[in-house]
Amino acid sequence: MLQVDHVSFSYEDGVTVLENINLRIAKGEHISIIGESGCGKSTLLKIIYGLLDIEVGEVYWDDTQVLGPLYNLVPGESYMKYLAQDLDLMPYTTVRENISEFLSVFERERSEERIDELLELIEMTDQADTKVRYLSGGQQQRVALARALAQEPKVLLLDEPFSHIDNFRKNNLRRNIFGYLRRQKVTVITATHDPMDMLPFADRVVVLKDKFIIAKDTPKNLYERPQDLYIASLFGEANRIPINILKSYADTKRRIIVYAHEFKVSQKSGLEVVVKGSYYMGGYFMIGGIYEGHDIYFHHHQPLEVGKVVFLNISIDTINQRLATP
């Protein structure tokens, strides 16, 4: 088990970046860390890997304490691999050589076979003999992923692992990589902005905000019952709506989170909205509007004229689901 106990951390400027962070991560579990840019996701991964010295708190992998650079000549733990945002590749050697460099001694005996397996996993068999400096940013990120896997870590820390990779490949690659890591029973912690890195793959999601962990839950629970707009907005466009405006019979002044796609447009009754603009999103239009002076966003199958008045409805199931949120 990976254990983070009461960890607080500040860089040299003295500003606290993380405060009282506690995590228990079981072997083989896949965790995602999400939160707005600058909330401390990378810092937490670096602490777990032992790249930073912490003054408050402790990190353990089973009974072994993870120690920072003050206590470790070569920072970083051998059973872990941290794939940073800045990829540490060897630009003047080929993709194959880059991967081979990181195979464990045990694996060198069957190295060609293993490299071919990893090349297939990152869908780069055809570029095996290309020098890394000639690859695109997304291709380099895929090589860095293969290098991380080549080392067969027990714990893999991934910092925005698919951020440079085009959508054309991203989905398949995510399924390949996360599927592989599950089969290998690797413990995985992924820091990400992208809900698609997390919703289909994580067992649990940890949400960071203003130094603290504000939620830990399954992706499904977090998505369906977001505590607040900050969490919901990590998944997509979301609104905070007073419940009694949506359903006149509701006597509560409470506000609930409604995702943009959960509204249905009606010409007759519901939340009265004046249209401000329509944005083509591919399969639908994102409509921006104003209700009672507040911005509101909802989906519609066609654009709506600016200034038009429409009414928004939301299903009773969704309202009940959100009202059940603590």
Ligand SMILES: Nc1ncnc2c1ncn2[C@@H]1O[C@H](COP(=O)(O)OP(=O)(O)OP(=O)(O)O)[C@@H](O)[C@H]1O
């Ligand atoms: N070496 C450093 N020295 C001082 N401050 C730092 C250092 N690295 C990061 N910070 C600050 O610590 C905070 C957290 O940074 P961190 O990179 O951990 O956030 P993040 O959530 O990973 O962001 P992003 O999603 O943009 O990568 C930020 O305010 C950042 O400016």
